[in-house]
Amino acid sequence: MGPDKVFGERTSPYDFAVCPFPQVQREEILEHLEQILSHPLFRNSKRYAAVLRYIVECTLQGSDPELKERTIGIEVFHRPPDYDTANDHVVRSAMSEVRRRLAQYYREPISESEVRIDLQPGSYVPHFCRVVNDGTGSVVAPVGVPLSEVVPIRPPQLLTRIWRRGVLLGVLAVLAAVTLLSRAYWSDPLQTFWSPVFSAPGPVLLCVGTLGQGRQSAGGIAAPKSPVTLSDFHSSTDQLIHINDAITVAALARLLGQHKKAVRLASQSEANFADLQNGPAVLVGLMNNDWTERLISNLRYTVAQDSGRQVMLIRDRDNPAKNDWAINYSEPYLDVTKDYALILRVRDPRTDQVVVVAAGLSVFGTTAAGKFLTDPDDMKKLAAIAPHGWGNKNMEIVLSTVVIRGTAGHGTIVASQFW
Numbered sequence: 001m002g003p004d005k006v007f008g009e010r011t012s013p014y015d016f017a018v019c020p021f022p023q024v025q026r027e028e029i030l031e032h033l034e035q036i037l038s039h040p041l042f043r044n045s046k047r048y049a050a051v052l053r054y055i056v057e058c059t060l061q062g063s064d065p066e067l068k069e070r071t072i073g074i075e076v077f078h079r080p081p082d083y084d085t086a087n088d089h090v091v092r093s094a095m096s097e098v099r100r101r102l103a104q105y106y107r108e109p110i111s112e113s114e115v116r117i118d119l120q121p122g123s124y125v126p127h128f129c130r131v132v133n134d135g136t137g138s139v140v141a142p143v144g145v146p147l148s149e150v151v152p153i154r155p156p157q158l159l160t161r162i163w164r165r166g167v168l169l170g171v172l173a174v175l176a177a178v179t180l181l182s183r184a185y186w187s188d189p190l191q192t193f194w195s196p197v198f199s200a201p202g203p204v205l206l207c208v209g210t211l212g213q214g215r216q217s218a219g220g221i222a223a224p225k226s227p228v229t230l231s232d233f234h235s236s237t238d239q240l241i242h243i244n245d246a247i248t249v250a251a252l253a254r255l256l257g258q259h260k261k262a263v264r265l266a267s268q269s270e271a272n273f274a275d276l277q278n279g280p281a282v283l284v285g286l287m288n289n290d291w292t293e294r295l296i297s298n299l300r301y302t303v304a305q306d307s308g309r310q311v312m313l314i315r316d317r318d319n320p321a322k323n324d325w326a327i328n329y330s331e332p333y334l335d336v337t338k339d340y341a342l343i344l345r346v347r348d349p350r351t352d353q354v355v356v357v358a359a360g361l362s363v364f365g366t367t368a369a370g371k372f373l374t375d376p377d378d379m380k381k382l383a384a385i386a387p388h389g390w391g392n393k394n395m396e397i398v399l400s401t402v403v404i405r406g407t408a409g410h411g412t413i414v415a416s417q418f419w
Contacts, residue, residue: 026060029128032115041101047352048101050076051094056117056126067124089202089278095124096201189383190376192391193345194259196354202279203262207271208249209285209292212238238269244363244408248284248370252358255374256282268292277351285366286342286359287312295355300417301342301396303361312361314340314398316415325398325414327361336403341365341411343372343397360401364408368401372411381413393418 033056036042042049054076058067069091073079077090085091099119106116118127197204233239241249253263266275268289275281276291283292286303296302304315313326325340344357358373360366372378382397383390395418399411 028115029056029060029117032117036102036105036117039105041105045352048094048098051091052098052102052117055119055124059126064125069124072124088274090274091124093201093279095119188376189379190374193373193379193382194255194356195391196345196347197256197280197282197356198259198261200280200354203264204256205271205275205279205281206249206253206256206263206265207268207275207281207283207289207291208241208245208265209288210238210267210269211240211242211288212236212269238267241267242288242363244367245284245288248358248366251370251374252282252284273351276348276353276355278353280354280356282356282358284358284370286361289359292357292359295344295346295348295357296342296359296396299344299346299396301398301415303342314342314361325361325400327365329362334405336362336364336406339365339368339401339403339408340414341369341399341401343369343399343411344395346394346396364403364406365399365401367408368399368411371408372399375410378410385413385416387418390418395419 033053037049037053042052051072054072055067058064069085070081070083072095073083073085073088073091074081077094079088079090099121102117102119114130116129118129120127191198249265253265256263264275268283268285268291271291281291283289283295286292287305293303300317302315302317303312305312310330311326311328313323316322316325327336327339339360339362341360342357344355344359346355347353348355356373358366358369360369372382386395387393395416397413397417398415400414401411402409
């Protein structure tokens with residue numbers, strides 16, 4: 001649909017003559033914009049509210065030819081003028097989410113306003129229309145166009161009745177099919193858990209912890225006093241990951257690939273904050289992944305350690321005396337019989353992106369967390385204890401797993417938090 005077309009799906013069985021885009025009524029549209037931005041869909045996200053306000057105000061000022069991806073990236077997201085739009089998807093991701101939230105806003109009863117703001121896929125220029133009633137049904141017209149100028153072409157009365165009956169039957173059939181598909185879709189706990197990631201635009205960042213402690217400079221090795229040899233590079237702990245973590249990464253990548261999600265793999269020392277802003281992320285590892293430690297630092301269940309970094313434990317802020325979710329790194333690894341892990345699915349308030357975490361106190365716990373996140377039967381355990389509507393909630397899960405001679409079993413939920 002081009003900019004000179006009437007916006008929206010027709011809401012009565014008429015064809016309309018196409019009207020040229022008129023001079024818009026600024027105050028009415030700006031008032032409607034403020035109503036939208038005060039709704040929780042936009043009020044709780046400064047990122048998407050800023051994008052919508054910018055493109056609407058630019059269009060009302062006659063600056064819509066300037067609404068390009070790069071311009072929005074510079075003006076709204078403060079990117080440098082020469083930033084790489086091919087690799088930085090911040091604008092495309094944000095616009096896709098704005099379209100989705102606008103559609104959701106207009107489906108709610110609270111949105112019963114005659115003015116509409118439309119943002120077509122692939123376009124950054126909004127269009128404005130009004131839903132009015134001509135006495136026979138609802139008519140969609142561009143803002144500023146009198147109803148008399150919107151010319152309905154009415155079919156013969158008999159054909160109209162047949163057309164309406166056919167449409168009604170078609171709608172009922174579609175609703176029945178959608179209901180059946182929705183029940184099948186949402187009855188699958190694995191699908192329910194991953195839905196916010198599967199439905200998010202753009203590739204998924206799969207970020208794995210490394211054996212090195214702490215973040216390093218780009219390339220994974222601290223700035224050297226002399227040139228880094230190939231041998232140095234190959235043996236750097238910030239270039240190495242544990243085989244158990246690699247197996248977990250492979251399982252998660254396979255799951256994402258089965259659902260047609262592109263994956264971008266990076267180590268915790270390579271990933272930067274902009275990477276986490278550009279789309280959903282899956283973090284693998286706990287003490288070896290700085291991004292996981294940052295994310296859990298303000299949550300109920302977090303990680304603690306003794307001064308010698310030998311005893312690691314998951315701490316419950318609501319029950320600080322509890323210290324039995326622990327593992328001792330000085331113990332022979334074949335003697336380890338139990339490990340613990342955190343599973344998270346949260347919308348990170350700093351990036352406004354969905355993040356999933358599989359993080360064990362040791363690699364055994366991480367392995368169990370990876371199994372849990374990719375196994376339909378394990379996910380049924382989560383659905384059994386989750387509250388109503390858990391598919392749309394943040395969650396933090398504590399798992400325990402039995403370890404037999406260096407091999408982790410499936411995880412058991414020992415604590416959970418939903419909000």
